[in-house]
Amino acid sequence: MERQAVLRAREAFLSGRTRTLEFRLQQLQALLTMITEKEAEISTALKQDMNRSQYDTPLLELISIENEIKLAIEKLAEWAAPRPVEKNLLTISDEVYIQPEPLGVVLIIGAWNYPWALTLLPLVGAIAAGNAAVVKPSELSEYSSLLLRALLPRYLDKDLYPVVTGGASETQELLRQRFDHVFYTGSSSVGRLVMEAAARHLTPVTLELGGKSPCYIDRNCNIRTACRRITWGKFVNCGQTCIAPDYILCEPSVQGQVVDRIRRTLLEFYGADPKCSPDYGRIINQRHFSRILSLMEGYTPVVGGQSDASQCYIAPTVLKDVPPHSRLMQEEIFGPLLPIVTVSDMDDAIRFINEREKPLALYIFCSDKKAVRRMMEETTSGGVTVNDVMMHYTLSSLPFGGVGHSGIGRYHGRHSFDQLSHQRACLVRTLGMESVNLARYPPQDRRRARRARMALRSPLIDTSKRTLVWAVVATVIGLGLLITLVVILLIAAGLNCTCWYWRGFYN
Incomplete structure (x- = not known):
């Protein structure tokens, strides 16, 4: 089944129908229609998968998909157009440009924590770039996976964009096939296996992974506001977000204040018993439930800590004075546990961050712009947000992706189009x-x-229309000034000769 889906997708791609912008726009519009028409069914599936609130589904997933599709529809002609580049003297009269063109058949392996956004956002880029795409949603978000398999063929070309469901064996079979690009979102451990499988065919990959995203709180910032934003980012979707703040770094003098503010914010957000709150989710399955609980062993939570295996429920939990080398600080938590690690100052925080793998996101809460700039310059991360969390993800103008251990490649907006296109170098003489x-x-x-x-060795010449116009104008003005100067000199020389003549005549 998996092999047949790939073969059909490749045959459909080779037919050439994805080459036209009209076809791509039609498919993007159909995908947008699916999202708007089936919002209620999608919300129901997410409620069944992880107790997602019906109000959170649009905010956390669907609006971002809609915005991405609308942007691609609006900008597709611009993105797909030839991109003129600078020339040298040898090519000054030639056509020199970059032409984005489709890669071919893309494999998209989605994630379970945001099963619609993390599967369909790459698909938007694949469609816009003119590719075929085999879509493999995560089997852990079972209801969303089955719904996606039912819906996508109704709205999109079923040969170009097949959906393959199943577990690890189906994914492994897909990875044995030859693709032109593999786009994977998930854990670093599986990301290594995906990259290894892709290497057998020399297939390029985009790996959207994760890691431990640090959150530094400066003692002089507005701690009340900082903790409010951190609490939202950490515990939304029950902590199952790849760019959620994984842990807090702060000085010992403000640790108690941070704990108190988070406790108050949790009471405001989810009430005295988050288990009864319609806005608080559940862990995806029993395996992850047990894994998260095991990370808490040996600690006494200062906030939360309650759990219920029958519902895969773990309360929002805060742990303080966590040792830097504990297991809790070695593994990505991906759940509602928030450890606090104390550092002596910003220098210590920078050292702490740099001693570990490069994170997917870095969060800095600080009112001193100079200090913020220093921390940004002396650390590295996939993305950074200052005085908030996760909001950089919402901007399609910013590339989203990791660096090093946290991922390879980037997407969102035009970055998705470019990531899933071949930038073909063209010289026409x-x-x-x-x-x-x-x-x-x-x-x-x-x-x-x-x-x-x-x-x-001649310098490159920008021959874009605007630059060319200014070059012509400058040349005309320069020639005009030169001619004027020559005329003035000739007149002056003529007058001088005349003066010498009449002086000689009178003498």
């Missing part, structure tokens, strides 16, 4: 003006070699 090329041909001599070196 004529067979005329052959005398210009003589310097590069044998037999060589000193004069020819000198001319060739001069031409090749």
Whole structure:
């Protein structure tokens, strides 16, 4: 089944129908229609998968998909157009440009924590770039996976964009096939396996992974506001967010205040018993429930800590004075546990961050712009947000992705289009003006070699329309000034000669 889906997708791609912008726009519009028409069914599926609130579904997933599709529809002609580049003297009269073109058949392996956004956002980029795409949703979000399999063929070309469901064996079978790009969202451990499988076919990959995203709180910032924003980002979707703040770094003098503010904010958000709150979710399955509970072993929570295996429920939990080398600080938590690690100052926080793998996101809460700039310059992360959490993800203008251990490649908006396109280098010449090329041909001599070196070493010339217009204007003005100067000099010379003549005449 998996192999047949890939073969059908490749055959459909080779038919050439994805090449036209009209077809891509039609498919994008159909995907947008699916999201708007089936919002209620999607919300129900997410409620069944992880007790997601019906109000959170649009905010956390569907609006971002809609915005991405609308942007792609609006900008597709611009993104797909040839991109002129600078020339040198040897190519000044030629057409030189970059032409984005489809890669071919893309494999998209989605994630279970945001099963619609993290599956369909890459699909938007694949469609816009003119690719076929085999979609493999996560089997852990079972209801969403089955609904996606039922809906997508009703709205999109079923040969170009097949949905393959199933577990690890189906994913492994897909990875044995040859693709032109693999786009995977998930854990670093599985990301390594995906990259290894893709390497057998020399297939490029985009790996959207995760890691432990640090959150530094400066002692002089507005701690009340900082904790409010951190609490939202950490515990939304029950902590199952790849860019959620994984842990807090702060000085010992403010740790108690941070704990108190988070406790008060949790009471405001979810009430005295978050288990009864319609806005608080559940862990995806029993395996992850047990894994998260095991991370708490040996600690006494200062906030939360309650759990119920029958509902896969773990309360929002805060742990303080967590040792830097504990297991809790070695693994990505991906759940509603928030450890606090104390550091002596910002220098110590920077050292702590740099001693670990590069995170997917870095959060800095600080009112001193100079200190913020320093922390940004002396650390590295996939993305960074100052005085808030996760909001950089909401901007399609910003590339989203990791660095090093937290991922390879980036997407969102035009970045998705470029990531899933081949940037083809194009040089179109004529067979005329052959005398210009003589310097590069044998037999060589000193004069020819000198001319060739001069031409090749010449600075690149921007021949875009606006630059060309200004160059012409500048040339005309320059010539005009030069002619005027020559005329003035000639007149002055003429007057001078006349004066000498009449002086000689009278003498």
